[in-house]
Amino acid sequence: MEDVLEEPQETENGVLTHALLTDLQLLAACRISDGFQSKSRGSGVSWSPRQVSLPLMPRVFVYGTLKRGQPNHYRMLDATNGKAEFLATALTTQRYPLVIATEYNIPFLLNLPGQGQRVRGEIYEVDERMLAFLDAFESVPSMYQRTVVDLEVEDGGAELPPGSITQVFVYSTTSYQPDWPSGRSFQSYDTHSDHGLPYVYREARD
16 A cells, blocks of 8 residues: 655754655655755765755666667657656665676666675656656566665766765666676676677567
């Protein structure tokens, strides 16, 4: 049973809150503006609850074939799938194993925080239609699961300045083979790299 979003309530310090907002609903419905105060890289992040702003669309972190220059990026540009706007490049704040696996050389972000490397990817703002398309494209929840990830922005604009910390959706997985976590882990995926594991397009699979 899903929680119901209650009317905003004002606390003693004037901060608006939602009593029954789940993590995923929070991410889809709102982001914190002026809430995170970033320190210098490596020194951590302090939280200062100032104000809450309500964006129109959720945000997604892509790290594999959906990135610019990669085999499936065209799907992010296809208006029939919905709307996607590039916002920034970013690194995960925690380390994760990003591996290339299966006979089709598919990139998987294993949901094993603390292992692997900090993963580099791109942040997109998407509408609900694109989010639904991505859920289907990523075979949620059997192949991937849509979860929440903390990111450090590398190259962004006014809304996501470099060094700031943000939370967005990511398609990671807990559905992996036992030997995958011990395989080679990548910081940044590129099908054209010298790893010798080019992505096999869906149309070319048996």
